[in-house]
Amino acid sequence: MTRAIVVDHAVKQFTLRHTWSIKEYVVWNLTGRGGELKESFLALDDVSLTVRQGESVGLLGRNGSGKSTLLKLISGVLRPDRGQVGVRGRVAGLIEVGAGFHPDLTGRENIYLNGSILGMTERDIDARLDEIIAFSEIEGRFIDSEVKFYSSGMFLRLAFSVAAHSHPDVFLIDEILAVGDEPFQRKCLERIAELRTAGQTLVIVTHDLNLVSRVADRGIVLASGRTVFDGHIDGAVARLRGEG
Amino acid sequence: MKRPTSLEPGLVIPGRSHGLLDVPRWRFLLSLLVKKELRVRYRGSALGLLWSYVKPGVQLIVFYIAMGKFLGLERGIPNFVIYLFSGMVIVNFFGEVFGNTTKSIVVNADLVKKIYLPRELFPVASVWVAFIHLVPQLVVLIVAALVSGWRPGLLNIAAIVGALVLTVVFALGLGLMFGAFNVLFRDAENFVELILMMAAWVSPVLYTWAHVATVIPDSLDWVYKLYPITAAVELNHVGFWIPTAAVAERYPQGTGPLIDSLPMWAGAALVLSVLWLVVGQTVFSRLESRFAQEL
Numbered sequence: 001m002t003r004a005i006v007v008d009h010a011v012k013q014f015t016l017r018h019t020w021s022i023k024e025y026v027v028w029n030l031t032g033r034g035g036e037l038k039e040s041f042l043a044l045d046d047v048s049l050t051v052r053q054g055e056s057v058g059l060l061g062r063n064g065s066g067k068s069t070l071l072k073l074i075s076g077v078l079r080p081d082r083g084q085v086g087v088r089g090r091v092a093g094l095i096e097v098g099a100g101f102h103p104d105l106t107g108r109e110n111i112y113l114n115g116s117i118l119g120m121t122e123r124d125i126d127a128r129l130d131e132i133i134a135f136s137e138i139e140g141r142f143i144d145s146e147v148k149f150y151s152s153g154m155f156l157r158l159a160f161s162v163a164a165h166s167h168p169d170v171f172l173i174d175e176i177l178a179v180g181d182e183p184f185q186r187k188c189l190e191r192i193a194e195l196r197t198a199g200q201t202l203v204i205v206t207h208d209l210n211l212v213s214r215v216a217d218r219g220i221v222l223a224s225g226r227t228v229f230d231g232h233i234d235g236a237v238a239r240l241r242g243e244g
Numbered sequence: 245m246k247r248p249t250s251l252e253p254g255l256v257i258p259g260r261s262h263g264l265l266d267v268p269r270w271r272f273l274l275s276l277l278v279k280k281e282l283r284v285r286y287r288g289s290a291l292g293l294l295w296s297y298v299k300p301g302v303q304l305i306v307f308y309i310a311m312g313k314f315l316g317l318e319r320g321i322p323n324f325v326i327y328l329f330s331g332m333v334i335v336n337f338f339g340e341v342f343g344n345t346t347k348s349i350v351v352n353a354d355l356v357k358k359i360y361l362p363r364e365l366f367p368v369a370s371v372w373v374a375f376i377h378l379v380p381q382l383v384v385l386i387v388a389a390l391v392s393g394w395r396p397g398l399l400n401i402a403a404i405v406g407a408l409v410l411t412v413v414f415a416l417g418l419g420l421m422f423g424a425f426n427v428l429f430r431d432a433e434n435f436v437e438l439i440l441m442m443a444a445w446v447s448p449v450l451y452t453w454a455h456v457a458t459v460i461p462d463s464l465d466w467v468y469k470l471y472p473i474t475a476a477v478e479l480n481h482v483g484f485w486i487p488t489a490a491v492a493e494r495y496p497q498g499t500g501p502l503i504d505s506l507p508m509w510a511g512a513a514l515v516l517s518v519l520w521l522v523v524g525q526t527v528f529s530r531l532e533s534r535f536a537q538e539l
Binding site: 072084086091 | 251252254255256257258259260270272273276277279280283284287354355356357358359360361429431533536537
């Protein structure tokens with residue numbers, strides 16, 4: 001068994017600061033530290049899990065249960081306060097649609113920018129450019145115009161298409177399954193299913209329970225920063241519905 | 245990369261980087277980030293990059309007339325406008341690198357928060373953008389110097405390159421440090437503006453080292469000479485101003501009113517800047533793990 005992702009007793013605590021200026025900080029110190037400048041809460045409380053290569057895992061839970069934090073620990077955007085996280089190979093995916101897009105660049109330029117942000121080489125992108133454009137269903141005359149002129153649907157389709165062709169070793173998807181119109185959504189699902197069949201390791205965060213049971217084999221349910229269920233996806237969905 | 249004991253080989257800790265050393269691997273993305281930055285800066289501008297030539301060109305002509313002729317500074321410092329502009333180019337470049345690198349993490353907050361990339365990419369991209377903006381100023385300076393009978397030797401060219409390297413290393417070191425601070429406290433940007441204002445007036449741009457030497461006590465000479473921007477400005481004087489006709493005539497030997505034994509001081513300033521870069525990178529790496537949650 002080759003492990004693709006290991007999360008070992010990960011703890012992540014967030015500090016909410018109420019100030020961003022040194023002045024306020026100094027004043028707060030001088031005035032006898034009245035009131036709290038900081039507040040903290042545990043986003044992840046001793047979470048452990050292992051994802052095998054080729055596994056497709058759905059991360060489920062209510063809002064604020066720590067799903068996105070866990071995803072960010074896996075992608076390396078955040079680091080755990082305690083415990084450790086390990087991944088095999090390149091981790092990329094759709095954390096938030098269009099984070100790497102710039103409105104003043106053309107569709108084609110954005111494909112290169114976003115592709116390389118997701119860790120693709122120039123040659124990778126050259127080779128898959130036509131495929132990416134075709135999948136996004138963006139017409140030829142639009143691909144060389146600036147993205148700010150795109151409809152929101154076109155924008156989302158392009159972003160999904162780039163990510164779906166980035167071939168990372170671990171593919172993370174955060175809440176983007178509801179991309180575009182009905183036919184395109186179906187296409188996205190087909191693409192994810194295809195990746196899954198091809199042995200792609202997938203971690204999917206979503207609230208759409210119907211959808212996740214179609215693309216994931218295994219479900220992990222988080223509640224208040226702890227793992228409360230880890231097993232077959234149907235069990236996870238049932239568990240969440242039972243609570244809901 | 246340190247691997248915790250319980251992780252088998254092949255597993256790596258996400259989000260750990262080797263700092264600036266990781267940047268070369270990402271050079272394609274770096275070039276795209278630079279292009280993006282330039283595109284954004286010149287959007288909606290019909291003349292685009294041409295503006296970068298017009299502004300310093302007009303500036304140089306105004307300085308020539310107002311300071312050189314009206315104020316009569318030309319009488320004390322031959323080819324004053326070349327002297328002034330070769331120093332100003334360095335100070336502007338320093339300001340642009342330092343200012344942009346300081347803001348680079350906050351400006352790219354969207355990416356920093358969502359996708360892991362070596363965060364040093366953003367400051368380094370700012371350095372390249374500053375370089376591209378430096379080119380028009382250098383072109384204007386070269387044209388003006390040629391008009392003033394500029395005949396550089398190899399050593400003069402080496403001095404110019406040295407001035408730029410010194411400025412980048414020092415400014416990037418500062419920028420990494422303040423860029424990281426800026427994530428935690430946005431006040432850092434204001435500090436930087438203050439520092440830049442001082443940097444512009446403290447270094448021998450409007451006056452010469454000879455003026456400074458008569459005022460500050462001898463025991464403090466070294467502080468002024470060791471300041472990397474002083475050394476960079478003086479190196480640029482050696483590059484552009486010294487080998488112009490009127491200056492060569494006035495000071496046939498030596499470096500005139502410039503700092504004596506400049507190579508030694510420049511070398512010392514470079515060592516200091518490299519150390520500073522290491523410090524900046526260390527601070528940056530320390531704070532980096534908090535970027536995504538603080539932005």
